[in-house]
Amino acid sequence: MKNIAALLCLQLCFLPAFAQNVPAAALPPEVINAVKNIKPWEQVLQQQPDALHGNIINHSRNNAAQLGVLPYDTLYAPFYHGVASGDPMHDRVIIWTRVTPQDDNPVPVQWYLATDPDMTNIIQTGTFTTDADRDFTVKVDVTGLSPGTTYYYNFAALGVTSMTGRTQTVPAGNVNHLRFGVASCSHYQQGYFNAYGRLADRTDLNAVIHLGDYIYEYGPGTDFSTDIRQYEPENEIITLEDYRTRHSLYKLDPDLRRAHQQHPFITVWDDHEVANDAWEHGAQNHNPGEGDYDVRKANAIQAYFEWMPIRDPEPGQPRRVYRTMHYGNLADLIMIDTRHQGRQEQVEDFTDPAYSDPNRTILGETQYNWLIDQLSNSTAQWKVLGNQVVFTTINTLGLLDNADMWDGYPAERQKIAHLIDSLQIKNFVVVTGDIHLGIAADITLDPQTGYNPATGEGAFGVEMVTTSITSANDEVLPDIIPVDVAQNLALNANPHAKYINIADHGYFVLDLTPQRAQADWYVIDTKLQPSAVENYDAGRYTLDQTSHLITTTEPALPIEGAPDPAPVFTTVNQPQGSHHSGSVLFIAAYPNPASGGEVHLHYAVSKAQNVLATLHDATGKQLAVISNQLQQPGIYTLKFDTGLLPNGTYICRLTAPDGSTAGRKIVVQR
Template identity: 45%
Template sequence: MKIALTISLFLGICLTIQAQYPNQSTTRSGARSSLAPFYHGVASGDPLSDAVIIWTRVTTTDTIETVKWRMATDTAMVNVIDSGTVTTSNAIDYTVKVDVTGLMPNTFYYYEFEADGMLSIIGRTKTAPVGDVDSLRFAVVSCASYAHGYFNAYDRITERNDVSAILHLGDYYYEYGDGEYGSDRTYQPANEIINLSDYRMRLSHYRLDNSLMRLHQQYPFICVWDDHETANNSWYGGAGNHDAGEGNWFNRKAEAIKAYYEWMPLRMPDPAVDTQRIYRKFRYGDLLELHMLDTRLQGREEQGFSNANAPGRTILGADQFNWLCHNMDTSTAQWQIIGQQVMMAPFDVNPFPFGQQYGNDDQWDAYEIERTSLYDSIFANNIENVVVLTGDIHTSWANDLPTSTYNGSTGAGSAGVEFVVTSVTSPGLPAAQSVGAAVLQSLNDHMKYIDLAEKGYYVLDVNKTRAQADWYYVDRIDQISSVENYGASWKTDDGTRHLSNGTIAALPSASQIGAPAPYNPRNCITSTADVEDTYENVLLSIYPNPFTEQITIQYTITKDGPVKMYLFDALGRSLATQDFGNVASGIQRTTFSINNLLPGSYVLVLDINGKKEQRIVVKK
């Protein structure tokens, strides 16, 4: 439909611009012209030995978009071994997710998408191995607050090219509004996110970050959420950062989960029974079984130390607890790896024999009976080689998991070990930093390594003799930097249940290194690594659509310039216009209210610096 831009103001339609954002050279986020219409890149996840999820999002003017996909064994996409066609729509935020099956184990694959004759960037993924597996490597990350700086740690992992998958332990994004938690980069939307449209837009904003886009392009992700994917200090029935003025908690939780499943490359483990379940497991041959848990939303009771020892008190919920114990008891894998959110080892911060012993009721310390029950199950069933991977607290720790008979000198009485990864950007613990690592270790002899300052990640290297974590730290997050420093290594030897010093970082085997995914889609002349000159003016999203009274538009603008919005009916008659004046470059968000408009379909046109983008919007 061609629209004549002769505009008259329609009374009853009020439009208000909400926020301005800095330019792309500052944020490293935006819509790159080389990636159109797949501005958010590609991703893969939840690898099995014969299947993997591939993902993208298409920015389109169509109500329903048809997208082709292809999977090949080479970076040139010549040897295509599977392909297909799927459709997407506003109902799933124009995301595309395909579970590609019939694949070979322990194999690198390359994939791409096509829409309207345009190709996406080519992604790389890798299936899990079967049978006798000698060694495996994973990069472990957590807690990426966009507002606290740049994701330099993601860039360093992308450059490594020696891990099978990324294990993301949660806080993939944050729910806060601008200035509420960090101010180095600005959020989009600027408000605290509380509904489906907000969560979708925040995920869209994150996925435009170049560092995160490249990491997704290179490796499959295995993810679980922590609290900030919904709201800070969440539990089954609420959250510390949720109040009555923000609506019903269960509605907010459900909408956050819906957006998460739309935008993340993961497989819903039990869609017929529980669409909010995320805990699931992965088998990597005879070497390890990976159990990814949900200590947040599935069964956690409200935080608090007052009833920490109450019978039946749970952080997992009965179903998940029984699932985990049964899986470990029946597993034939050598190593039992548990990916989860909050510190499992006790954390004593009180040097005196009275008062409150533990320092954080958000951790397993506030669910002591269930922790003891888990340890009892491990010993009763003679489960060896339990390794817990933890995020959440923005600092680095290597812990034994002590029982009542634990001996700090020998490690006897430990149920297993725990490797806690620091954050990508999120700030550390001021109270702990004021005490210092040495004092904390003197109070907690099961804690063998503590770093309270550095940002980065660790590589989990597992073989038949030991499981080792190697911590790597970036030098700064306040600006883009390529500097990385080795921090420390800690390991647990086969059959020991406790930690020892790893001395030096582990090296990858030749089989763990594959050809990296190409930077460029074949219809492009520029790289995803390029910056400002590759951005373009794009209308990315309209939320919600259909709408009742209010619409929010997300768009990018490459340089400061004029932005106008026009609204037409189905016959092309102009209903309203809004001139936003000269808008700053960057990712922008505009919210406007519409009243006295009859139900039906309308045409919205956004003029961004002279480029007109058209969409159909529906009034319910």
């Protein structure tokens, strides 16, 4: 195979020279002989019928059918990734979906917005045309809406109507009660997204605040990974196609899909949306041989804005995630970016002279000035900072490297503390992700000598940290340190900490009223298999005008009169045969066009059966069998080398014994 590929490369390089009548004497004899001896690619396939055979990777658990977590359901076709909404404002909200067509033609998508879950009172509609340039995602900024109102929405394309989603706008004026789900760190390989399912079950959340690490960039077997579920693509993601495919895999998860269906999301990225321990111009997990980091970062950001329900910037403006949502007079939700906007590189340790640099920044000058303006001019009762890495100083007992947190950028944190003190800003609440632990703490820069643990004197705010959806926490501890011992050690070493959970996975609910701000942590019973069980773990609250967390054993009361949830999806006016309803599905092909290298075909199988993959030319003539084997229900990658194929258009076709077929056009273009 290597010899054939090398000869084909020679052919591609030198045929233009022959076409221009370059004298044979101008070429070395070995090149002339090599070109003369190249066999037509069809002859190669006849002599080596396995030359285009591909490798298949299964990204789903073998017993997915028994667990009820099939990779896709033909019921949702062609909206397999569900619907989502986000970035609500007083008069507008983003609605999102993704269409999965079985060809590469542009797709016009109709969208509808109604005031009822049955979609009978439609108040707005429009058309959005999507195509391969945006990976067939659809994002609409619906304007002209009323504040504090619940809406329902869906989409229609290719003769099919999607599931209905529920969203709501931000209330204005006098607001008495707000509730947010707060989540972060969902590592696909490390477990099932049961916590997202429990968030979906809640009906009285104003929104879900997602603080980053929505996806992870890793390949297999890294970062304490397990083989509970397999990544797609299997490799560490670097290219635009890689990041798009990883986002696609996540949104096929039934629990995450349902959470997006029921609630608007307000999201920021953390490091793993690009690469581990990222800073503005690099990352710990960007290594030699992985190309230009700025290109990788641009790929990740493009895919993020395509696949997430976040508002796109105005034309000509950079894509950024720091922004403020004004929830009437009760709360300003100030979302910041401590990763990719202006962060300087992390120090190796706190003896590095850069650590003490008074100009050292985690936000960058532009974002820092913006944040100071937001805090200084906020008139809302609660100033809620949506933040990625732990803000308060923390003693990790050497178990975690905190140079990546705000502890690694003390000068900028001190400036913020000074501003809050000098302006007498009250009710400063920080909500945080990243660390995979549940933490509640009073915010102080000197917890040992400048702070009173009993009264909170010396604190200037409170911080609530969500544990992870699935990402490893207690798994990183040595077996010789029991979880309860480690938690007690951490509490004793951090007198300003009022709650620490290093062992569980879940989320917390942030409940805001004029009287207090309360966080209630909920944990799931397992991430190792699908489960609907969750338990209330702890509650901590701070009173108006104070910066001191108090323990409660009762969760805050839900909002009265919660709106109806979005309905469970069933087909709506689906004409027979109007959409893909077979048991095999093409999701994506990349890179496409291919430059003569390896092509990855991303597809799914809904039941156990033999799947035949064949390659055809543009006329439909079968050229080769790429794969022919029994496959269980799951999400798959089929990889094959296009090095033998001349430039042109090809069709890859999947065929199942039940008559289901799926095809995708592949272009080879060098």
